[in-house]
Amino acid sequence: MPASFYRKMLCLAVLAGAAMVASSWSARSRVGAAQKDSGDKGPRPLYYGVENCSSCHTQPPPTVKNDPDNLCRCTEYPIWLDNDKHRQAYSVLKGTRATRMGELLGYKVQEAKQCIGCHGVYIADPKLKEESIKLGFTLEEGVSCVACHGAFEDWVDRHGGVRKRQWREYTREKKEKEFGMTDLWDPAKRTALCASCHVGNAAEGKVVTHDMYAAGHPPLPSFEVATFSDEMPRHWEYIKEKKPAVQKLLKFDPADAEWERTKLVVVSGIVNLRETMATLALESEQAAKAGDANRQGMDLAHFDCYACHHDLKSPSWRQQRGFPGKPGRPQIQAWPTVLVRLGLKQLGKDKAGFDAELKKVHDAFDAQPFGDPKAIGIAARAMVQWSNQMIQQLENSKSDQAAAYRLLRELCALSKEELLDYDSARQVIWAFENIYSELKPKPVGDLDAKIKEQFAALDKLLKLRLPSGPKHKILEELPQALERINSYEAKNFQQHMEELAKLLPRE
Amino acid sequence: MDAVMKRVGRGLVLLSAVILVLKGFGPTERSVAALGQQAGNADDPWNRFEWQGAGRCSSTACHNKGGAPGTKRSEYTTWLTSDKHATAYQTLSTDRSKIIERNLNSPGADWHSVRPETDNLCLKCHAAKTNQALRAKVPLEDGVSCENCHGPAEKWLADHTQPGFHDRAPAAKLELGMVDLTAGNLAGRIRVCVDCHVGNGPHGMEVNHDLIAAGHPRLNFEFSVFMTNYPKHWVEEQDEARAWSLGQLVTAKAALQLVEYRADPRNQRPWPEYAEYDCFACHHDLVEPSWRQQRGYTNRRPGELPWGTWYFAQTEQLAAGLGTHLNALRREMARPAPDRAAVKREAEALATQLQNAAAGAGSAKLAPPALRATLTRIEKDFQARNFPNWDAAAQLYLRFAALNHALNNLEGSEDVQFQSALKAMGEDLAFPKSYDSPRDFQPKPRSK
Numbered sequence: 001m002p003a004s005f006y007r008k009m010l011c012l013a014v015l016a017g018a019a020m021v022a023s024s025w026s027a028r029s030r031v032g033a034a035q036k037d038s039g040d041k042g043p044r045p046l047y048y049g050v051e052n053c054s055s056c057h058t059q060p061p062p063t064v065k066n067d068p069d070n071l072c073r074c075t076e077y078p079i080w081l082d083n084d085k086h087r088q089a090y091s092v093l094k095g096t097r098a099t100r101m102g103e104l105l106g107y108k109v110q111e112a113k114q115c116i117g118c119h120g121v122y123i124a125d126p127k128l129k130e131e132s133i134k135l136g137f138t139l140e141e142g143v144s145c146v147a148c149h150g151a152f153e154d155w156v157d158r159h160g161g162v163r164k165r166q167w168r169e170y171t172r173e174k175k176e177k178e179f180g181m182t183d184l185w186d187p188a189k190r191t192a193l194c195a196s197c198h199v200g201n202a203a204e205g206k207v208v209t210h211d212m213y214a215a216g217h218p219p220l221p222s223f224e225v226a227t228f229s230d231e232m233p234r235h236w237e238y239i240k241e242k243k244p245a246v247q248k249l250l251k252f253d254p255a256d257a258e259w260e261r262t263k264l265v266v267v268s269g270i271v272n273l274r275e276t277m278a279t280l281a282l283e284s285e286q287a288a289k290a291g292d293a294n295r296q297g298m299d300l301a302h303f304d305c306y307a308c309h310h311d312l313k314s315p316s317w318r319q320q321r322g323f324p325g326k327p328g329r330p331q332i333q334a335w336p337t338v339l340v341r342l343g344l345k346q347l348g349k350d351k352a353g354f355d356a357e358l359k360k361v362h363d364a365f366d367a368q369p370f371g372d373p374k375a376i377g378i379a380a381r382a383m384v385q386w387s388n389q390m391i392q393q394l395e396n397s398k399s400d401q402a403a404a405y406r407l408l409r410e411l412c413a414l415s416k417e418e419l420l421d422y423d424s425a426r427q428v429i430w431a432f433e434n435i436y437s438e439l440k441p442k443p444v445g446d447l448d449a450k451i452k453e454q455f456a457a458l459d460k461l462l463k464l465r466l467p468s469g470p471k472h473k474i475l476e477e478l479p480q481a482l483e484r485i486n487s488y489e490a491k492n493f494q495q496h497m498e499e500l501a502k503l504l505p506r507e
Numbered sequence: 508m509d510a511v512m513k514r515v516g517r518g519l520v521l522l523s524a525v526i527l528v529l530k531g532f533g534p535t536e537r538s539v540a541a542l543g544q545q546a547g548n549a550d551d552p553w554n555r556f557e558w559q560g561a562g563r564c565s566s567t568a569c570h571n572k573g574g575a576p577g578t579k580r581s582e583y584t585t586w587l588t589s590d591k592h593a594t595a596y597q598t599l600s601t602d603r604s605k606i607i608e609r610n611l612n613s614p615g616a617d618w619h620s621v622r623p624e625t626d627n628l629c630l631k632c633h634a635a636k637t638n639q640a641l642r643a644k645v646p647l648e649d650g651v652s653c654e655n656c657h658g659p660a661e662k663w664l665a666d667h668t669q670p671g672f673h674d675r676a677p678a679a680k681l682e683l684g685m686v687d688l689t690a691g692n693l694a695g696r697i698r699v700c701v702d703c704h705v706g707n708g709p710h711g712m713e714v715n716h717d718l719i720a721a722g723h724p725r726l727n728f729e730f731s732v733f734m735t736n737y738p739k740h741w742v743e744e745q746d747e748a749r750a751w752s753l754g755q756l757v758t759a760k761a762a763l764q765l766v767e768y769r770a771d772p773r774n775q776r777p778w779p780e781y782a783e784y785d786c787f788a789c790h791h792d793l794v795e796p797s798w799r800q801q802r803g804y805t806n807r808r809p810g811e812l813p814w815g816t817w818y819f820a821q822t823e824q825l826a827a828g829l830g831t832h833l834n835a836l837r838r839e840m841a842r843p844a845p846d847r848a849a850v851k852r853e854a855e856a857l858a859t860q861l862q863n864a865a866a867g868a869g870s871a872k873l874a875p876p877a878l879r880a881t882l883t884r885i886e887k888d889f890q891a892r893n894f895p896n897w898d899a900a901a902q903l904y905l906r907f908a909a910l911n912h913a914l915n916n917l918e919g920s921e922d923v924q925f926q927s928a929l930k931a932m933g934e935d936l937a938f939p940k941s942y943d944s945p946r947d948f949q950p951k952p953r954s955k
Contacts, residue, residue: 104804296844312790
């Protein structure tokens, strides 16, 4: 080869190298600019696709497998991709049921905010939507990472890149406020986020309305966040489940026995109430001041479905039991209120205050058929405030073994005091299962086995296991689920809870 | 003389005082109104005259001869031995009635201790349909007795035994308080039935959803079948076809007057009133698959409440041009907060149309070929499941029953095919054991 050829190659190589260095410099300066921006105006919104997460979160990087450098499992992406129903949330909008719903409702379900808000990610700003799609966002990914972890680009770059050790030093508040990473460690914030779809959030336009149900949307079950998370299956670990080296990094002392799961159950019990009441407040306030007759009444979805939707039996247990107020006026659903007792027990408060606040809500519903929207708004707002106070106090409270047993006994006590409906019963037993699972040591002798037997019997009665994952289809299991609801006998549940109460150790 | 005049004068003053005092305690129009009732007008003898009680009709020489049910002069005997109206008051002492009373008026109380038999709301239909003052003489144990239909006997009890009374004009008899229940005034008779069996708002006779939820059965009145099954204490030639048409129109009109009454905010009734709607649109278990979702929702958004499905299922078949106001009512009542003024307006307009239709209804008697044609059509409709809900299917069945009965009367025998069709329809509609709703009933066949 002539020398001139090698000279030309060398020049080309130098030029290419220079170009690469130059481009990386400019890229860094773009990031720098973004970071400078975030300091001034808060985090930059961006809806990113899963490809931005999957490169790191598919498996732990080989060099750091035994190094506790990473707080997370780094396998979140395949867990979500292969096992999590959230992945299919958007694709169900293309199925037969959704198509029929669209026909009956008269709008395009794959585009409507009231559908995509929960079955995907709704982006209001068209420019942001365009930019996000250009950078790889797609609705096809369903409820993906961005739906829960924060739709901002700042934290995505920061948390796993060269500044990740610096990132770890930041408080959760700083991570959220300055960089937009949703604080999902906080049990109240996590529950509120999940509840925004699984319970509803009127402020975000996420409400399954009665016409949607009538058109074919499966009824929303009651929501217990610890149970639902386990069955997702959750792609994160409780602190107790993490590697010891990671626990050390997080300054967690196993001997301290942080009752993370129990705390989640107790706090989420109040958060569910708050979220229900917040939606109720907003919707009733809008109804109270609506000019158009079509908007003046409360949407029927805010009432207890089964108050109306039951075949009439003769004799009727409702008539035998009697009604707290006027007969035949549908009330709010009961299940968001049932686990409030755990929060009250945790803080050593009695239930008189809560009962008084709840009575105002019930009276507002009783005042006239379909409730008095103005009165409902006032009572619901007061409930939101009450809930916020409780949550704040609960965040600072701690549990121990004795406290856990007190909570379990409280669940048994409340089941004895009142006949619970199907959804409330599920909340109670889900809460029981979760708190019980954290007990160490378990009850002695064969008590543990007997308790597990009761759980199995209650599973038969209440269908406690959820149609999670891609294999279990909600619509396929719906006939059986509804049949359980329709044949539910409150006294049966009461008897099982009495048996459970006997199996718990005396204080 | 002066002393006598003084005594007479004092006596007159005393007498006038006594008369004035007695008038003050007696049932005057003003005191009747003060008790919350409309002062009785000519059309409403029940609130104009004093009731006497069925005992006044029960002499063996008059209406209690003790003969076979339905025979002349044994009207009281028939009523006492065969008529459910006679036990209407006793019903109020049952456990069920006590539970209803407890649920409605005394939540939390022990139901053994409540007394529905003293509740005026119950007594209006289960005993005498007037106020306490006018029924002071009536033993409530009479239940729904003679005067509830025939009018209070205060002014005609003595008169009607006299020769020539029978030939007086109905208007003249009504002036005395005797109601014309003859076949020539069938619409008038039906209006008497519907006071209780549908409701009469101004007279406080109303079974609303509060009462039904408390435990009261739903009102499902259809005149011709009720009349066919009624153990009559009189003899008359049956014309079920006419009874059916007129029954539908008069019943529907009463239902419209009731919704007007409920819509009027001055009457302070619960609004919207749930009993106005199809019970089973709400009261059904949620099932999967859902035939309602498969069938779809005509003229309303999914999940909106369908109004008037019982009383107005067949109305549009009875006269032309009823669709405008009827559909306007359906649309308005389907809203979560129906506009009261609009409902009143449309109900009034429709009621007038029904009144006009009733005036010309069923004057010509239907002959067997016409009856057969209608019966065949209904049978086909039923087999094709050509109805949107149970209420509509049930009304179709009752029409079939009425016309079938009419045909049997005219031909003197039963048509085997129609009879078995009737039986099949009835079985299809029947509620399953221990249910008060059509749990397994599906109007449209399942779509593939």
